[in-house]
Amino acid sequence: QVTLRESGPALLKPTQTLTLTCTFSGFSFNIRGMCMSWIRQSPGKGLEWLARIDWDDDKKYSTPLKTRLSISKDTSKNQVVLTMTNMDPVDTATYYCARTFYSENSGLYWYFDLWGRGTLVTVSS
Amino acid sequence: DIQMTQSPLSLSASVGDRVTIICRASQDISNSLAWLQRKAGRAPESLIFHASSLQSGVPSRFSGSGSGTDFTLTINGLQPEDFAIYYCQQYNSYPPTFGQGTKVEVK
Numbered sequence: 001q002v003t004l005r006e007s008g009p010a011l012l013k014p015t016q017t018l019t020l021t022c023t024f025s026g027f028s029f030n031i032r033g034m035c036m037s038w039i040r041q042s043p044g045k046g047l048e049w050l051a052r053i054d055w056d057d058d059k060k061y062s063t064p065l066k067t068r069l070s071i072s073k074d075t076s077k078n079q080v081v082l083t084m085t086n087m088d089p090v091d092t093a094t095y096y097c098a099r100t101f102y103s104e105n106s107g108l109y110w111y112f113d114l115w116g117r118g119t120l121v122t123v124s125s
Numbered sequence: 126d127i128q129m130t131q132s133p134l135s136l137s138a139s140v141g142d143r144v145t146i147i148c149r150a151s152q153d154i155s156n157s158l159a160w161l162q163r164k165a166g167r168a169p170e171s172l173i174f175h176a177s178s179l180q181s182g183v184p185s186r187f188s189g190s191g192s193g194t195d196f197t198l199t200i201n202g203l204q205p206e207d208f209a210i211y212y213c214q215q216y217n218s219y220p221p222t223f224g225q226g227t228k229v230e231v232k
Contacts, residue, residue, distance in 0.1 A: 110221040
């Protein structure tokens with residue numbers, strides 16, 4: 001069964017660093033075209049893409065947040081990890097990991113075919 | 126960034142109804158549009174990609190159309206499990222962006 005599952009702290013204080021883990025199963029990350037993104041949704045707001053890591057370790061970050069984000073993978077553990085520094089109450093959101101699997105000329109370079117259930121992170125003093 | 130605008134933001138419908146949701150892009154995105162469904166407590170599910178191609182396993186009552194800047198998601202014969210929030214997403218250019226969501230509620 002192909003699944004994604006997010007895990008991490010439910011509550012953080014302002015200025016702390018958030019570390020989220022996406023554990024995947026049912027597929028290998030060591031395939032050309034395999035990518036994992038982090039996306040969040042703040043209460044009452046829309047979905048916002050944050051970061052992505054590709055099978056070849058290429059990384060991309062949201063321009064407004066790039067100084068605070070870091071994404072990495074551990075394929076031996078089937079995990080992708082996102083860290084976000086200097087957390088603020090405005091970062092309170094449900095954080096999702098989402099998979100992209102594209103082939104050459106498919107046009108699906110930024111299409112998310114599989115999502116995790118998400119994990120709610122609250123930032124409050 | 127490309128802005129995605131959905132309408133309506135909410136609608137009330139009954140089981141068996143035909144439901145239509147509109148998504149408009151701020152610039153031409155060809156057919157690089159996806160629709161996803163989100164239910165509380167569950168993983169969002171991708172329904173449609175390339176504006177009109179059904180993701181594997183998605184019921185045929187879901188259909189998508191459009192290209193360029195204007196797109197439509199149609200649910201023919203709404204089922205009880207279809208009450209959810211629907212989002213469009215463009216993947217034509219970086220960064221990927223989403224519509225605000227359309228909540229489909231019970232009438």
